[in-house]
Amino acid sequence: MxxxxxxxxxxxxxxxxxxxxxxxxxxxPAERLVAELVPPPRFDSVRFDTYIPDPAQPSQRSAVKVLGEFAAGLGGDRAAGEGRRGLWPRRQRRPSAPEPRGVYLDGGYGVGKTHLLASLWHAVPAAPEVKAFGTFVELTNLVGALGFQQTVRTLSGHRLLCIDEFELDDPGDTVLVSSLLSRLVAEGVALAATSNTLPDKLGEGRFAAADFLREIQGLSAHFRALRIDGDDYRxxxxxxxxxxxxxxxxxxxxxxxxxxxxxxxxxxxxxxxxxxxxxxxxxxxxxxxxxxxxxxxxxxxxxxxxxxxxxxxxxxxxxxxxxxxxxxxxxxxxxxxxxxxxxxxxxxxxxxxxxxxxxxxxxxx
Incomplete structure (x- = not known):
């Protein structure tokens, strides 16, 4: 050749x-960091119906169903008058939602968590400008580029923030992002996340939901944990x-x-x-x-x-x-x-x- x-x-x-x-x-540049908060090319075309559950793992099929319902619940119309105030207008915001405003996908590597997280982003009936998808590292880099307050203002008008591979190895970054998410939740932004293993966790390639919820401190009440069992599909x-x-x-x-x-x-x-x-x-x-x-x-x-x-x-x-x-x-x-x-x-x-x-x-x- x-x-x-x-x-x-x-x-x-x-x-x-x-x-x-x-x-x-x-x-x-910082503006590119914001514009690139979308699913990466590998996950451009993934959807819930392209996820192939392992027949031996019913939790995978169950997760698809729950996430589909979660996405549908994030529909509705943010009127122009709502500005950047969140999913509901201030006067209509519920004091406490009947269901958590976030989901955490709990599973080992290779069970398709990123596929499902990207599918959730695609399924939410909203323009790409009001949905964000990035890794934990990309989110911390955004805070570093824009500053904390500007990042809050930039993301507070979103319906959904998806965070892949939530890092729990650096306590300082964990506190930083937890503080950011707390501010965004107060603005009505829905959350979805996957995470990796804490440095002292030597389990079989998975991260325990209880540890994730503890590490994000006051945010735990906003997350519903979905366990996804299975072997590495690759x-x-x-x-x-x-x-x-x-x-x-x-x-x-x-x-x-x-x-x-x-x-x-x-x-x-x-x-x-x-x-x-x-x-x-x-x-x-x-x-x-x-x-x-x-x-x-x-x-x-x-x-x-x-x-x-x-x-x-x-x-x-x-x-x-x-x-x-x-x-x-x-x-x-x-x-x-x-x-x-x-x-x-x-x-x-x-x-x-x-x-x-x-x-x-x-x-x-």
């Missing part, structure tokens, strides 16, 4: 070869992860595929330390395939957590990965996989494995 002259989506000359993520230092009935390729094969593919990136894995890890995680999505913008040479076990936990964020952004954007070196299930040490961040690491392995399967199809095509 010869190099294509198709315009390079990554912004370079296709004849000049692949781009390097290590050469990019993106800057993301591994359900699928083949084993593809074997890594040789360095030369990875480089050759990167030069043949328009818009591909090519980086040494160690150099990329070093570069991630110089780019704020809020910019990792912009870092891979326009890239069609991520090609990595020399993949190896990450050296420390700080580096590993950065890699987790990058894996999430690549997965959100459905960017295939082709790599040489060690298989992705050997990225993290046994100590890491048995430690407090184990759920994050298993999620990263799961998602990178799925992207590596996509990369196999790219290479075969």
């Amino acid at each position: 010869s190099a294509s002259t198709t315009p390079d989506p990554a912004g370079g000359d296709p004849l000049a070869g692949p781009v390097a993520l290590c050469s990019r230092e993106p800057r993301v 591994h359900r009935g699928l083949p084993t992860p593809p074997a890594p390729r040789e360095d030369a094969a990875v480089s050759r593919l990167a030069h043949q595929r328009p818009g591909a990136s090519l980086d040494d894995f160690g150099a990329l890890l070093d570069h991630l330390a110089r780019v704020h995680p809020s910019r990792y999505g912009a870092l891979c913008e326009g890239v069609t395939t991520v090609c990595l040479t020399g993949v190896r076990a990450v050296p420390d936990q700080t580096t590993a957590l950065r890699l987790v964020v990058l894996a999430d952004r690549l997965y959100d954007r459905e960017i295939p990965v082709v790599a040489s070196g060690v298989p992705f299930d050997r990225l993290f040490s046994e100590e890491m996989l048995n430690g407090g961040y184990r759920k994050k690491y298993f999620r990263a392995i799961s998602r990178l494995t799925a992207l590596a399967r996509d990369g196999e199809r790219v290479a075969a095509g």
Whole structure:
């Protein structure tokens, strides 16, 4: 296959070869952070009826039903006179709602929580401008960019705020976001969330709803917990992860595929330390395939957590990965996989494995 002259989506000359993520230092303006609070490309087209419940897990089918009813309950019309005051006008606001104004999806990695959360966002009968969807990291970055009060004003006119992967690892950020959500609830904004594991929780890849509700302090009364049982769907009935390729094969593919990136894995890890995680999505913008040479076990936990964020952004954007070196299930040490961040690491392995399967199809095509 010869190099294509198709315009390079990554912004370079296709004849000049692949781009390097290590050469990019993106800057993301605050207004873009707000505009991008929508489900990522991977979840653009998901809906409740595209979620395939595991027949062996009735809680999955039940969650779809409850979330559908929750979405329908967020209909209605916010008249112009309501301004940014919430779901109901002040004079009509109920002193206490009969049902919680938030839902928390409680389940292990790979049971489809993000699919369901994005489906909820799509199902709420309201314009995209009054619905927001983002990860916890994206929300904290928004507060950092806009300031607390401006973030409250920006989001208080929304009907729904969906928060994926609610981080409970940093007590300061947890208190910050809990305070933000308390203000938004007072304005009538409905909430929906998934979360990850606390550092000292060594359970089997799941986070307990009771711990989530305790950590968000006074917000717990606003959430109804929906348990979603099951195994990681990315591994359900699928083949084993593809074997890594040789360095030369990875480089050759990167030069043949328009818009591909090519980086040494160690150099990329070093570069991630110089780019704020809020910019990792912009870092891979326009890239069609991520090609990595020399993949190896990450050296420390700080580096590993950065890699987790990058894996999430690549997965959100459905960017295939082709790599040489060690298989992705050997990225993290046994100590890491048995430690407090184990759920994050298993999620990263799961998602990178799925992207590596996509990369196999790219290479075969």
